[in-house]
Amino acid sequence: MADAGNSAAIAEAFADGPAYVPYLAVGDPDYESSKAYVEALDRGGADIIELGLPFSEPIAEGSTIQGALVRALEAGMTPDRFFAFAEEVDVEAPLVCMTYYNLIYQYGSESGPRPFVERAAAAGIEGLVVPDLPAEEADPLREACDEFGLDLVFIVAPTTVGDRLDRIMSRVSGYVYVQARLGTTGARDDVSDQTTQSLDRLREYDVPKAVGFGISAGEHAERIVAGGADGIIVGSALVDIVAEGVEEDRSTAEVADRLEALSRELKEGAERGYAARAEAAESTATEPR
Amino acid sequence: MADAGNSAAIAEAFADGPAYVPYLAVGDPDYESSKAYVEALDRGGADIIELGLPFSEPIAEGSTIQGALVRALEAGMTPDRFFAFAEEVDVEAPLVCMTYYNLIYQYGSESGPRPFVERAAAAGIEGLVVPDLPAEEADPLREACDEFGLDLVFIVAPTTVGDRLDRIMSRVSGYVYVQARLGTTGARDDVSDQTTQSLDRLREYDVPKAVGFGISAGEHAERIVAGGADGIIVGSALVDIVAEGVEEDRSTAEVADRLEALSRELKEGAERGYAARAEAAESTATEPR
Amino acid sequence: MSETDTPTTDETERRRRPGRERGRDDGKFGRYGGQYVPEALMPAIEELTDAYERYVLGNEDGFIEEFRERLADFGGRPTPLQRADRLSERYDTEVFLKREDLLHGGAHKLNNALGQVLLAKYMGKERIIAETGAGQHGTATAMAAAHLDMPCTIYMGERDINRQRPNVFRMKLNGSEVKPVTAGRGTLKEAISETMRDWAATVEDTHYVIGSIVGPHPFPVMVRDFQAVISEEARAQSIEKAGGLPTDVVACAGGGSNTMGAFADFVDDESVALHAVEAGGSTLEVDEEAGVAPNSASLYTGDEGVLHGARTKLLQDSDGQIMESHSISSGLDYAGVGPELAYLVDEGRVNPVAVDDDAALEGFHRLSRTEGIIPALETAHALGFLEEHHEDLGERVVVNVSGRGDKDLDAAIEETDKRDIDEAPDMSMFTGGI
């Protein structure tokens, strides 16, 4: 699996055991706190960290993440400050930038995605997720990523099948972001059947599968990984902690602690799920029928 | 001239000298004051008194008289109270009822104008003026008037010429109401050329010509009678005094005095005009050239 | 265009049938009609009668062609005859809507206003006056006057002005002067008197555009003839679309102009039942003492009398004083009705019906919700009739949608708030008005 991508660090993250992939919007609610929060994720066991670069029209996000992006924008987040953040933040996990295509396209003086990717690479970003960029329009970005050694992650939905799935999977690298259910991001309490079906559908593709959308607790993480996921992506549940911190006027340290704690719970859940899966696989292997 | 009509008293009013024909709305602002006011007109020299029986939609009236009719209606005036008023009021001048056709048409149980005219005659009314009844529609009322000995007065406008004039003049009795100008009732300050032309046009018809609409002072009256009118009809200028009395909260006696005074002025003006005309006629007669 | 063009010869013939000729010669509809106006207005009325005969009946100088062309291009005619799918299903009969709500200005009123302002131009008049109550006729007249470049003054009661500010603004935007009438209660009645007063003083250069088939001859026939385009189109459309004449035509009636407009071309088709739906208000009982009829059902409950220049059916007390009428819809709130309708009701040709405020409001919500057309509250009475009487109707019913309801949103909120109406939306955010 690991050699499917450009980024060794990302491949590494999936190499032994499930990857816990948390997401936060950079600059939410301000630059410094945001740094503390991202570092807390790292301490909490993140294998990869997705950093949201806020765009003014985040059509793919649920209201939780939309709120985070608005806060970050209002606090002055820009692509350049984002890159500075990536350079400054003190974490071990590889960083993936999640943003919308217009910001990538407009960056720098030259038109097209290349300047953005070049700068991202320089800032130590290992991969990109662009929720409004379809595979059909992705070739220029794909090329730039290959040139600068970044992975390009795509999202597949429960409804992504047949040709579309092939088209996406032929362009993906690093990992595929498996959308757990229809709808946009937002923390929910159950685990969807759609997830299982998606994972089944993706079995034949040789790239790590990270499931996201709606994961909010260790137990969910466990079930999803037990169901076959190579990693879990968690956004809204973490952003909720930041939002609550703003509302309740909590200290940065307290919010960071909570983020770290939830991260630990999720990571442990994922590991439990992984262990369960391994066990099940072993028992099937030893007791064939 | 005098034998053109049904009512001897009306004929009499024009018999020697110009007729001063004042108008008030009956019941304005209340039954008792109204009686005092009408009696004041009589004392002031009225030769005929036009009593307005208020109708809810007085389309031919200016805003002054419209106001009077609204006050009278609000104080409870009805056709039956109107007739009672005519019976009770203590005046020498003959009474003419001015009202709209719907009230005449609806009166009594039998449909048509006859019951109204019968009742009017019983109350001592000598004539009727119905501003919204055209000559073409007047035959039933004309018949009833003839049956009960009332005159039926018609209004001719400055624009009434040719066939229309003939049609009206063939139905008129008592006197013809010469509208001094276009527009509806309301006191004005000048004397219109249209008046002179109307009087010229009417010269050939053998019925007294009373000019109304806008006469407000003795001097006007004088000029109009000098110009050939057999009488003057004054409404708004008198109603203004009543309205002012209401506004200024004057006593009934004071308002009555003012009505009497203006009446006297108008009557004297008319007489001066008559004298001037007689003089002019004499001088033309004695100095033919 | 095809609807009005195709049956041209037919139409010319139809325009000579008794129903279309009625009243044209002498302004009489049996005992009703006439010219009960002050003598000062007679010359104007005679001049207008003459002009009506020459231009409207005689098509002198191509008046009719110009009128039709302007109605098409400026007004948006023909208006569709639309099958109402869900009402048809609900009542198990074919229901068609004649869409006068799509006419420029949002109601049938423009048919008449444009005709009269154009006629005034042919007559060489230089100024237009009109009265208005709720403002529908005033806005239609102001539009027509702007279109034809005629100065225009609209009289409107002061109280109505305060209740209908958007319409006042629309008239002013179109360049009309809106003169407040402060006399009396400051409503339609007083505005009519004031307009007559203006006309009496200015007849020579001014035309008074009356807003319905009321008033002295030639207004009732002339307004009917201008509005008859509704039934001319509807008749041809019904034949073309539905394969035959309607069994029933339903229209609301205030003064009755959309009513006679929708009926005119069917009057001689004896198989077609004609239903004039009046405002039943809150009740048909009257309060003689206060001179108030809490309805405006003059055809259904009124007596013969003379009002605003014509003999017709009226709401009046036993003395003959005109009663104050009432309706949820200001356009139906009038104590009289066109003399032609009074006649046709006496003859048994037109079926007069009263629909009360509640049923009208339900009709308003029903059409809005099920057909995507928000009707005027006036029109809503015709829809209330459909709900109450559909079992008595034939298999092909045409309802005249005389106007759109945008003007009535405030009234609808206020009135819906007082009632419990199934088909109304959740009104909570609108309590207290828009």
Next chain:
Amino acid sequence: MSETDTPTTDETERRRRPGRERGRDDGKFGRYGGQYVPEALMPAIEELTDAYERYVLGNEDGFIEEFRERLADFGGRPTPLQRADRLSERYDTEVFLKREDLLHGGAHKLNNALGQVLLAKYMGKERIIAETGAGQHGTATAMAAAHLDMPCTIYMGERDINRQRPNVFRMKLNGSEVKPVTAGRGTLKEAISETMRDWAATVEDTHYVIGSIVGPHPFPVMVRDFQAVISEEARAQSIEKAGGLPTDVVACAGGGSNTMGAFADFVDDESVALHAVEAGGSTLEVDEEAGVAPNSASLYTGDEGVLHGARTKLLQDSDGQIMESHSISSGLDYAGVGPELAYLVDEGRVNPVAVDDDAALEGFHRLSRTEGIIPALETAHALGFLEEHHEDLGERVVVNVSGRGDKDLDAAIEETDKRDIDEAPDMSMFTGGI
């Protein structure tokens, strides 16, 4: 009917000319267009593309006939092409008005809403959603949904809801649910995101009716094809009425649906100049710092970028963040524009122009006063262009009157109050609103 019926063969042929085919196959207009949407929406968009090709292009199951019939009967098509006598005189050129203001609902928006709701029905969808800013697209969609008996939810920013209560009430009367969007500033942008969010979760049974020629393929071509009826009629009417093609076609442009609707059938007529008039707002200068463009002239001043699913011209800062746009008319107040217009501007086929708030407001008053038509403030920009550029135009100019101004009375009062406008009426009684 005759206008659309007569040139049928021509029309079929014209619908195959390059200008009409553009974008149909792959959703690309040169570098513009595309499908920049979250993967979850892709199946819906592919399903819609397929349905568009089958029903709209292929006329499967007689979709086109039903669409045209409903547009005629329910919508009131054809709308007239009216000669504007006084504007023609003023500018010494023939000015014709394409009267989309007469369409049911009062704007061109219904052409598209009815087409899409009908298509959703053909696709077997059971639910309609739409976003709305000022409420024009929302009311059109609510009407179409009621007419076709489809449950409908409209997303609207909370702030817009409070500014546009009459439109909210109209949608509710038509049975639609209006869902307030509280995120962000509570305006159109947030409503679009929220509607996309709903769609992403409900694609299987729900169709999202986009309100202009924006968004991912197939929306830009599909909305254009539904709106193209404007130019199909106008072209035939101009030939019939004025004896030839227009020299110029003028339309305002927000997203650009009335614009492409008015242009579509003329794009291949090289002699016809096409003018897209954008809102110049208070100035064309932008405030980079605040991320605010006090205009919405994305064609005239914008740069290429990706917004709401398509690559097009945008108002954005140097980072690529979308700017807040501004205009006196809420319907033009959008930072993007249809990709097809962006392409046609780059090709030099369409002339982009900006008209500022002042000139638009003057245009609003001018048309109201001189022609008796109160235009939407959006349309008023096209009229402002006429005043400023009439000397550069040919002898036969068609202006698309995209909507009526009844919805804008409050805004007109507020904005007129701040200025000194010759053609405005005395506003004293309206200060402070209606």
